[in-house]
Amino acid sequence: MATISSPGIGSGLDIKSIVSQLVALEKVPLDNLKLQAATVQTKISVYGEIKSLVSKLSDAASKLGSLTTYTAVSASSSKPDLVSVSAGGGTAANSFGISVDRLAQAQSYASVSLDGSLPIGQGTLSIQPGRYNSTPTFAASVGVDPITIDIEADDTLADVASKINSQNAGVTATLLNDGSGQRLLLTSKTTGEAAGFELTVTDSDGNNTDASGLSRLVNGGTVTQYGQDAAITVNGSIAVTSSSNTFKDVVSGLSLTLSDNATVGTTAQINVAANNGTVRTAVEEFVAAYNTLNNFLNEATKFDPAQKSAGLLQGDSTAVGLQNALRGMLQSTMSGSQFGRLADIGVTALRGGNLEIDNTKFTAALSNTDELNKFFRTDNGNPLSNGFALKLKNFAQGLLATDGLFKNKQDALERALNRNSSDQERVNAKVARIEAQLNRRYSALDAQVASLTALNNYVAQQVTMWNNAKSN
Known part of the structure; x- marks a missing residue:
């Protein structure tokens, strides 16, 4: 038969409140563990963002290390609406005139x-x-x-x-x-x-x-x-034909396309020149990617003495080590080019670690694309003196590898979470045992107090009856 228990009725004590407060004290370690788990989870997210930023930096380094960045050219036509032109990387600088003799047509x-x-x-x-x-x-x-x-x-x-x-x-x-x-x-x-x-x-x-x-x-x-090949004359004397209105590799890597509006006798001047804009863009994208990563690391590892507040990764050896390694790489040198370090091409570090481009110095360096190519891409077989882009790309790929820094850090943080989860389970089990013990003890105390109260009431009743009988 089920019994109804209401601790405290017999004694008048608020046993539920007493037990609840004592159990709350036992749960204090659990609150701390939950806070620690939340912190670890946040660190996992932060390292995920750092990994993403390093990946973007690696992409920027890959672009700096691509040959097509340095062999890009720009091609133009004096009459682009009639004769359009496109050029692939590595096309030699050139200038020539063409005259349209006929357009291609289908039978x-x-x-x-x-x-x-x-x-x-x-x-x-x-x-x-x-x-x-x-x-x-x-x-x-x-x-x-x-x-x-x-x-x-x-x-x-x-x-x-x-x-x-x-x-x-x-x-x-x-x-x-x-x-x-x-x-x-x-x-x-x-x-x-x-x-x-x-x-x-x-x-x-x-x-x-x-x-x-x-x-x-x-x-x-x-x-x-009747079907007809298109025909043009180059520089007034060289006849060139094509089955379509597009002439491929008239000059190696260069394509010309005659529009339907072109007529016999249409002339155009074609110019091909090196396009240093791709190198500038690649360097600017690298600087932007590096500064974004550096700012994120600065914010995560900072300590504000005035506010007495710290970033989530303040004092984290992995984050601090990564930041120091990146800054050290910026100061590294390479051999095989007239440029030895980033500062030589106008890319310098500011206070706080961000990079800045000195436009005057960088523009001067752009005038020597071959040496810039060597500075970023030379492979000396020596990780310490390889081209900067190659060095940075290898460093970033090492961090992102399946056995690299980020994977090891993630594994360590997940192990910490697992330990924390086990600790929480142990605390919960301990709290449950203590709560059960407290309920048993206070229930027994409640029964004892109730018994003593009943005895006291009985004795008081007998004394009263005795006093009344004596007065009569």
Whole structure:
């Protein structure tokens, strides 16, 4: 049978409050452990942010260590709306003029006007890739078979166009309504002389050249435009052709594109020059990435004596060691270039560790891209004297490696969390035992006090009765 317990009723003591206060005292270590766990969790987040900032610094170092940063060029055209130009890294500085002789065009073919609502006639249609010479005489592409398409007895012109478009025939088929009927139009998918084609038929009526049946697609049909290569003249004497309006590697790494608005006789001046802007941008991005990391570390490790407050990682040997290593690297030297350290190219450290670019000094260094390339990229086989970008990248990758600083620090912090969790479990178990013990002891005390109270009341009652009887 269940019993109802209400500690304190017998004695009048507030046993629940007493036990609660005593248990609260036992829980003080638990509060401290929870605070410690929250601090460790915050440290894990902070180190995650530091890791992210180091990764960004590594990316900036990679860009400084990329050859394309130093071989970038800028190309320009005097008439970019008619002749556009692009250049890949490493293209030699150059300047030349071009004159447009002709634009590239695709071959087009048109049949005679036919009644599109009626069947065209049964047979086989063939499209042979090739080219036309100046005669014009067609020459089939060597080793390339024609595309053959079966035309059924009830197929209309629309059906023929659809069947052509469903094949990989190198042409696009459309229908043109000229007011008196429909014409089948075929156009090469690509421009250039070599992208031509010839249309032939095998008519089921046995006559492939008459004006009835499938023969009507070729009888009277005409090539409305022959395929043509684009052509330009460079510096007034060098003829260059291309199957499209884009000329690749006219100069190694350089591409020219003629717009549809260009006309025969259009001229343009092309200039190619080294683009030092990519080096400047790469250095500026490195400085920005480093300063962001340095500011974060400064804030995390600072101590304010006036406010008597400290950053979360103040005194943390890992964070302080990382900060010192980075600052030491800024002062390191390299060999193999006329520039020995960052300060030589105008990148100097300020009080507090941030970097600043001396624009005058850096601009002067930019005039010697080859030496800047060596300063950042030279591999001497010696980690102490390698190019700065190589040195910094290797350092950052070491930190980010699976067995690097950040992984080791994360593992250490997670072990601390696990220990803290175990400690909390032990404190909770201890508190539960103590609470149970206190409830038993105070319940027993409550019963004893209740018994003594009852005895006291009985004795008092007897004394009163005795006194009353004596007075009578």
